[in-house]
Amino acid sequence: xxxxxxxxxxHRRSFLALGGGAVLALAGCSRNAAADIExxxxxxxxxxxxxxxxxLAISIHTSQLQLADSGLAKQLQFTVSSWPNxxxxxxxxxxxxxxxxxxxxxxxxxxxxxxxxxxGARIVAVQTRNHPIYTFATAPGSDIRSAADFRGKKxxxxxxxxxxxxxxxALKAAGIKxxxxxxxxxxxxxxxxxxxxxxVDVAPLGEPTxxxxxxxxxxxxxxxxxxDVVDLLTVLWAPVKVLNDPAKVAAIRSFIPLWAQGVVWAxxxxxxxxxxxxxxxxxxxxxxxxxIVSSLDQPQFPLSWDKAxxxxxxxxDLMAEGGFVPKVRAEGLFDRRFEGxxxxxxxxxxxxxx
Numbered sequence: 001x002x003x004x005x006x007x008x009x010x011h012r013r014s015f016l017a018l019g020g021g022a023v024l025a026l027a028g029c030s031r032n033a034a035a036d037i038e039x040x041x042x043x044x045x046x047x048x049x050x051x052x053x054x055x056l057a058i059s060i061h062t063s064q065l066q067l068a069d070s071g072l073a074k075q076l077q078f079t080v081s082s083w084p085n086x087x088x089x090x091x092x093x094x095x096x097x098x099x100x101x102x103x104x105x106x107x108x109x110x111x112x113x114x115x116x117x118x119x120g121a122r123i124v125a126v127q128t129r130n131h132p133i134y135t136f137a138t139a140p141g142s143d144i145r146s147a148a149d150f151r152g153k154k155x156x157x158x159x160x161x162x163x164x165x166x167x168x169x170a171l172k173a174a175g176i177k178x179x180x181x182x183x184x185x186x187x188x189x190x191x192x193x194x195x196x197x198x199x200v201d202v203a204p205l206g207e208p209t210x211x212x213x214x215x216x217x218x219x220x221x222x223x224x225x226x227x228d229v230v231d232l233l234t235v236l237w238a239p240v241k242v243l244n245d246p247a248k249v250a251a252i253r254s255f256i257p258l259w260a261q262g263v264v265w266a267x268x269x270x271x272x273x274x275x276x277x278x279x280x281x282x283x284x285x286x287x288x289x290x291x292i293v294s295s296l297d298q299p300q301f302p303l304s305w306d307k308a309x310x311x312x313x314x315x316x317d318l319m320a321e322g323g324f325v326p327k328v329r330a331e332g333l334f335d336r337r338f339e340g341x342x343x344x345x346x347x348x349x350x351x352x353x354x
Contacts, residue, residue, distance in 0.1 A: 043246070045337050050250040055081040058255070059092055059104040060236070062277065066262030069276050070269070075258060078251040088187055090160045093119055096239045103242070103252055105259075107162030108233035108308075111333045112316045116325035120240035122335035125256045125342045126308045127234040127263065128352065131297050132227060134166045134204040137213055139195045140220035144202055147174040147227050150181055156191045156203030157183040159324045162231045163191075163204040165315050168322060169229045170204075178322055195222070207292045208284040215288075232311045243335060256338060257345030263299045264346050301343035304354040305334055 056078060058064075064083040067073040084101055086092050089110025095101030096119055103124075114121050138144045144153065147170050158164045171178060184200050191203040192213060202225065205213060214222060236259065242248045266273040270293055278289030302308060313330035320327050343351045 043244075043249075045253050046246060046250040048250065050078040050254060051247050054078040054247045054251045056102040056248060056251050056255070057082045057084060057095075057100060059084040059086045059095060059101045060259065061085045061087065062266075063105070063259050063262050065276055065281060066266050066273075067258060069272060070262060070265040072258050072262055072265065077254045088158075088161055088189060089113060090158075090187060093117070093121075093160070096121055099239075099241075101239075102248060103236060103238045103255070105234060105236050107165075107231055108235060108312050108315055109162050109165045109319075110160060111235065111237055112312070112319060112325060112328050112330075113160040115328050115333060116319075121237050121333075122240060122243055123235045123237045123308075123333055124243070124252060124335050124338040125236035125259065126302055126305055127260075127342070128232055128300050128302055128308065129234070129297060130230060130232075130300075132230055134163060134206050134229070134231060135210050136170070136202050136225040136227065137191075137195055137205045137210060138202050138221075138223050138225060139198045139200065140217050140222045141198075142201055142221065142223070144223075144225060146225060147171075147176075149225075150174060150202065151176050152181065153201040154182045154184050154199070156186050156188070156194055156200040158186060158188045159319070161188050163188045163206075164324075165318065166204045166229050166231055168318050170227045172318070173227065173229065207295075208278055208282045208288065211284060211288045211292065233308055235308075253338070253341065256341050260299075260301055260342035260345045260350075264350055267299050299346075299350055300352045301346055301350055302352050302354050303340045303343045305336060305339050307354040309334060 058080055061083065067076070084095060086095055086101070086104070089106050090113070092101060092104040092106055092110060093114050095104070096114070111121060111123055136147070144150065150171065155167055157167050167183070168178070171181065184194065186194055191205060192209065194200040195203055195213065196217065210224060214224060236256065238252060274286060274289040274293055278284040278292065279286050284292070309330050312333060316325070316328040316330050319325045
């Protein structure tokens with residue numbers, strides 16, 4: 001199905017977050033959402049378990065599988081009312097606004113985008129990585145061989161998702177101005193369709209989507225272009241309204257260690273995780289699943305969030321320089337009451353200082 005306005009470029013100060021057909025605009029923010037941005041939760045984290053009847057809607061599909069497969073789900077101290085399978089930042093932001101998601105996992109860019117459009121939310125857990133997880137996939141028959149060839153090309157770009165920042169960082173590293181390319185405004189969920197139909201020349205894809213795409217279109221000349229651009233952060237984040245609810249905060253506090261332990265479990269039980277997630281859930285062949293897992297680095301959880309805050313500020317500044325968001329103070333995006341909680345829940349070899 002053809003995409004509408006396939007060559008539509010991003011405009012400065014658009015404040016758009018595209019995802020699942022939804023368009024979030026600053027003008028649509030409620031007074032309550034705007035107030036939430038300024039409402040920083042300050043109560044000490046509860047040390048007791050969540051009260052009976054506490055429920056959370058958690059949009060972290062991998063955790064749903066990891067906790068079930070590892071048996072850690074038995075340690076949940078509250079009821080998970082639902083596991084919405086939403087991964088795109090703009091979709092999660094919509095879920096926050098609709099009060100249908102209490103906790104989610106994303107990269108570092110969605111919290112910046114949420115701040116830009118007046119949705120109050122805070123980061124409550126951090127995982128870091130030091131290797132690239134996105135590869136630029138080219139349309140079939142493209143002559144692109146490296147990032148230097150991006151000049152003059154149409155690039156799939158979702159400013160409210162990690163892939164958008166990967167594009168901006170790759171262009172900057174290659175010495176190419178944003179104005180020297182055509183940034184095509186699309187949610188990442190439409191990148192595949194746009195590549196297949198050659199409505200964009202290149203777009204960043206993660207695994208296992210990349211493997212499935214190249215497996216189907218590699219014979220037609222599609223290829224992967226690798227860069228050194230690292231998307232440093234995976235974060236858990238929650239709406240400010242949720243973080244001001246003592247029962248839900250207690251539930252989140254009890255969940256974060258299990259989240260981190262589930263990630264470690266998947267790393268230490270490769271065979272089971274490949275079968276459960278890559279093969280059964282994602283439809284990737286076992287050999288490809290094993291290859292993907294073998295290309296990953298060991299999970300790491302920072303005891304201090306200083307590096308994460310710095311990286312988030314650099315990302316926010318890059319977005320602001322491009323005219324996509326106003327200036328954002330990254331420190332305000334983190335709820336540091338939770339700092340180090342995930343790291344302290346895993347063995348020392350998975351901990352990093354910052």
